Amino acid sequence: MLKIFNSLNNQEEVFLSNNKKINLYVCGITAYDHCHIGHGRTFIFFDVVVRYLKFIGYKVNYIRNITDIDDKIINKSLKEKINYKKIVEKTIHSMNQDFKLLNMLKPDKEPLVTHHINEIICMINSLLKKNFAYISKNGDVNFSINRCEHYGNLSNQILSKIKSFKKNNRVLYKNNELDFVLWKKSKLNEPFWLSPWGKGRPGWHIECSAISSIYLKKNCDIHGGGIDLLFPHHENEKAQSDCFYGKKYVNYWMHVGSVLINNQKMSKSLNNTIRLNTLLQKYDPEIIRFYILSQHYRKPLNYVESKLNQATSAMYRLYTVLSDINFYETLNVCNKDLQNNDYTLFKKIMDSDFNTPHVLSMMFKIVKQINILKSTNKFKVYQLALKLKTIGNILGILFYNPHIFLKKKYLYLPISIQKIELLITIRQHARLYKKWKKADVIRKKLKFLGINLKDNNNCTSWYYL
Incomplete structure (x- = not known):
């Protein structure tokens, strides 16, 4: 109600x-x-x-x-x-x-x-x-x-x-x-x-x-x-x-x-007005939405850069857990069963005067469940991922392809995307010839620059830490 x-x-x-x-x-x-x-x-x-x-x-x-x-x-x-x-x-x-x-x-x-x-x-x-x-x-x-x-x-x-x-x-x-x-x-x-x-x-x-x-x-x-x-x-x-x-x-x-x-x-007389178009040049729109919705709508929102940086990290956590899931495969496997998700708790939270901060907290509990189950219950993981995405979409987030979003941060990194992918190619070559020490040095170098690598079969994906 x-x-x-x-x-x-x-x-x-x-x-x-x-x-x-x-x-x-x-x-x-x-x-x-x-x-x-x-x-x-x-x-x-x-x-x-x-x-x-x-x-x-x-x-x-x-x-x-x-x-x-x-x-x-x-x-x-x-x-x-x-x-x-x-x-x-x-x-x-x-x-x-x-x-x-x-x-x-x-x-x-x-x-x-x-x-x-x-x-x-x-x-x-x-x-x-x-x-x-x-x-x-x-x-x-x-x-x-x-x-x-x-x-x-x-x-x-x-x-x-x-x-x-x-x-x-x-x-x-x-x-x-x-x-x-x-x-x-x-x-x-x-x-x-x-x-x-x-x-x-x-x-x-x-x-x-x-x-x-x-x-x-x-x-x-x-x-x-x-x-x-x-x-x-x-x-x-x-x-x-x-x-x-x-x-x-x-x-x-x-x-x-x-x-x-x-x-x-915030007022023009104090010269502290922050325009949306200025904010959008620095932060992804979904990060801005997450930040705004992390405070209950009736409470004052104190704008500080550190909170937007926290929202950035939070969005990367959400997209990271979704990056392992093939949604095209998900939608083709037992689609009716997947859609049969339980949104009771989500509705209970939103029905309490649109409590978006608690919804965001709930979403990270779903992330934790996915991480626990991903090696043992593939179907449940698909179901939870679909639930996570559905709730996110109601908040106006999680519309990107996860792999695209996870690479967005390169715009703010001290290394170009071309250099990242060149280092990954060199590392893959080193792994092919079992030069593990060289491959590990490249991984550590990229990690120091804020890039995490994920090896899957014969390919390597990367995203911002």
Whole structure:
């Protein structure tokens, strides 16, 4: 029985759904700059959620929006004197490259805000008619939090103690300083759309409410995002949607913990942001996924290089045990029996709020079982290997041919792949003529350089230690 930590009630709850198709909405990027490791963590986690829900029999309608009009985009456009659309296009292209390399499943829909302006205007109109919003003297349309009975309960805020997090001239025209903008009146040289309230553009929070209503209709099973979105974005989004529908719109709210850099909050002001494309130049995508999933999604993730190096070693252990197994042979031998694996423990762990660190621990117990049985029970080894690969695939790892992955590390070694294979050829020649001492010297030399050799019949394979 799947249990999810619901931020709304601040506790784990049994996941209940009226049907086998799950509506999942995750707040996507604001397209003004390259994606960083914080984006990577959030979207890798929800990628695993989608994979697991499908594994246990659900269909998933996965929606992840892209904010393509926003203050940050406009400010960058004005600063660099280029059209905001070019910034958006470049950023989305970069995001797609990063996410593809990280083996993330594409959402079912990835809607752009600017493609849904009419629907946003309709939702704002409805909120105005129901007296949940008002037109201020400066031309903005604002949401009135005093009209929303349960405002603050998602983020567990007490209204009297909340201070406006952003001071600007717009506050002067609000009934309550915490009221938030649904429609912003445009300024000079800013992009705009025509509306019943004049030229302007949507506020940030209304975008997700309107887009989710289009693609998920009248109910969202799970709404997710980073913990930084809990307040004010998700609190405001919840208020809009609940007031628009006159009922609770989202059943479960899920939030992924922040990423710290050397125990400090990652931010551009501290100049400690780590881009995904920079990380991907140094580490294999599966290593990055393993590293991110080694910490429970709700806990902060402290980025340190040593942890990524540990993830590298762990991935090499997983692929090393699989390198001895011929999967083509495996799939042809008693295929039905092989598929009849017991995933009870795996499901029990994942059903406990997607506990990926415990799943990874379980995977290494399977590795230990394979090593114990590989000389005595070939069929069981095949079965365990298939189980290991299946679980890994749900986490988005173990998709490589093991022999290819085990040679990937040569890119970072002080020796070329051509030199490695030349030394192996010389060693094979020495073994053929029983020059064991020379063969042993070459093995030790390669081992010193971080290369391990494995002799099988008349051939020798190698991989990184």
